[in-house]
Amino acid sequence: MKNFLFLILMYIQFQVVGQQTCTLNLTGTVSDLHNKMPLSGITVMLKETNSKVHTDSLGRYVFTNVCPGKYTLLCATIPGFNPIKKSVDLVENRVLNLQYESHSKELGEIIIYSKKEHSLHLKTLATDVIQGDELEKNKGVNLGELVKSVPGVSTLNTGNSISKPVIHGMHSNRLLLVNNGVRQEGQQWGTEHAPEIDPFIAGKVTVIKGANSVMYGSDAIAGLILIDTKSLRDTAGIGGEVNLVGSSNGRGGVISAFLEGNSKRFSPFSWRAQGTLKAQGNVNSPDYMLINTGVKESNFSIETAWKKNNYGLEFFYSQFNTKLGIFGASHIGNLSDLQRAFQSKVPLETGPFTYEIGRPYQVVEHELAKFKFYFNTGNAGKFSVTYARQYNFRNEYDKHKPLNDNLASLNLPDLEFHLTTHLADVFWTHKSWKSWKGSVGINTMLQANTYRGRMLVPSFENQTAGIFWVENWHHKNWDVELGARQDWKQLTVYLPSADKKTLLPTNHNFERTTASIGVNYSIDSTWKFLFNVGSAWRSPSVNELYSNGLHHGAAAVEYGTATMNTEKALSTTFTLKYSKEEKVYVEITPYHNYIQGFIYRKPTPEPVLTVRGAFPGFIFTQTDAILKGIDFHGSYHWNSFIETKVKGAVLRAWNKTENEWLILMPSDRIEVETGYHIDRNRAWKHYYVGFTSQYVAKQTRVPLNADFVSPPADYWLCGLSAVTHVRISSQLLELGLNVTNLFNQRYRDYLDRFRYFADAMGTNVSFRLKYKF
């Protein structure tokens, strides 16, 4: 009791003294934990007194004449970094240094600032960034599965190994992947052709939702996915990272590592070498093994840069190699085989576990080499020239070898594509002039595709050129963006003549002007809204123009329409954000995408008679379509340890011309995650445990008579994830656990082609370890 009284007395005295002498100084520096660089212009705030200061060029901040007492020190949030919040008990002058740690947890933060110039013009679009913890958590999964964590993004799957991102119901040639600032040019037209990118090269993945062709040219009808490597090391020394991932289902293993450096002697020179090896065997559904579902992958990349104050040179090279097994029981000869597959409770073929990949399978390789040179044009701006070459190789092997022994012994792929693309870009970015900032640029592309084996699509050449201008006006709480672009494209298709002895070229010319206008307005510190109207286009892909025959994968006969013209989109997105004291965060994005000349497969009135019986026939046709919906996500901190996040998406896709729903659109879904998070300065540095539950509704909005079976039932999936950081001497070790389909649910997803044949994958427990040095 005595002690207690004494304490109270002390406290009163302290208060009295404190009120009398408000002369204390609180100073310190703000820096980046990773590279120790000071951060200037950062707002630092004392919550209790509401006083704000900014850091100077050396990252220093100073609060003078502060009364003694308990304070909370807050720093402005920087996307990609953990927020800084420190409690200070001020009794005397104090120096407190603050460090930003690059572990963003907040999914869906808008990029406001970034070193890469393209981010300049994305302030008014609905943008989600995956980096930091969110990126770490998904290490080992493919790119499609990675971006799925963004509301409004789902995947189109051919089993577990082939997944294509779907934004607002659109995929393949309707969304654009940009790898390190270069348009990804692969065989994206195929629904069973996954993006040819190793997710381990990414330091940041940005998903931009809404039509916008202005920055990167055609195809961005649904949006863009930007994959960027993390910045190279700019301080002398060598560092690196090793990632190990093991997963129970499929007994998969991934090792990915990089080494990066910057030497004292050649301080402008930085480099990084990175590589990934992946192997996974057959995966299990809850009741049976899915045969031939293994994956093998080997990828590497090299990045170098020579960086001076007034000029710089960058070189990037990456190679992606994969061999993918295609689930054996999904290969069918005709419709009666398909019917048999539907009716069978267990797939018609099952087998034991193996890492071996048999027929049918795909072998895919993708190379990217990029050179970039830039220099400052005085104080006015920056000029850059980029050249990139991509080479994409795709081999597909059918389930059976040819009957002819001589042919069979050659073991040739049934489909073989070689796609070579040369891209050259010139940009000039001007610095702020009367609150205006912007760029002008020219993009050019030369592309050739050749094939061997079965002619699924003919060989073609492609030449495109585009010119654009974007400007951003920033004033107080306002950002206004304007952009316009003109594109030209010439597609030359080489069709075999009737006697198959010569090739006859046919030209298709396309031309399109696109524009974008957007506003970003912060009403106050809690409310913010974004509004964007943008247009985008794409030319019909070669398969949509010239398909003519049985598509084995689709069990349908497809006919192209060579007279089709461009597909044009006009999309409006509106985002409203509300955040309050890091306790509540709500973001809601309604959108409307009107697409003129939307290309889809229209069923033929009569089935097509073939030697294998009658097949459904489809003709690629253009219609007008409306895809509209709402994406939302939010979070609520119950206290400083427990947080609940909710995200969901609703989409309605309507074929206006035919007055019916569009096929293969993701159904409504919602996901709730509750996590327990603790930050301590001990050996187990901080940890996180989260429980996820996802509900995916049954898709009831489908066109009549366009599918073999009706969409599968709705499903609930649960998951678990845990992360902890352990400090061993001075090194940080990160351990993660991720469980998907926790209760081993039987389910089939409407957007998985294998839903016709088998249940999706069962429980998968993956464990990962990251060691940074």
Next chain:
Amino acid sequence: MSKFKFLGVVVLAGLVIVGCKKDHHHPEHNHEHDESELITTVQLNFTKKGVSDSTFTVLFNDPDGTGGNKPISFDTIRLDVNKTYTCDLILLDKSKNPIDTISNEVLEEADDHLFFFTPSDNDALSVTINDKDSKGRNLGLKTSWVTKTKSLNAGTVKVKLMHQPGIKDGSSAQGETDVELDFPLVIK
């Protein structure tokens, strides 16, 4: 090493890597094994038992394969009542030059293939398989067709070829379908 030398090395290294993969630039025509195997034509050669010069042919013919143009012939099988016919089945790939006889390949891989002949009315027609594979199981390139007293105006015979590598057990619920045609059937 000067910094320019260093730069040179970096650029050169880059070019070497880039140069590894050749451009496949010019669409050219082309390779010997370009087209995969197709069955374009199913030919049934019937001979009435005990009657000389009674051979006739029934065709399904789609010379450009699936898709493209429609089949140019899909004949009706016309049989007399109370007769026995032998039938030789031939599969052709007419999209190749010279024409490829696929049934020879099927015969070679008889262990992995099985034909099924299913009349719409078993009281009017029965089909039995006469040839065997290396393990004594039915194949179906050679068959006997026995008509009964019942006549048929608009019947069918389903001719089906199943590819059953390693899983041939006499059932049609195995493997993949290579041919499935419902030939119109008239028995007078």
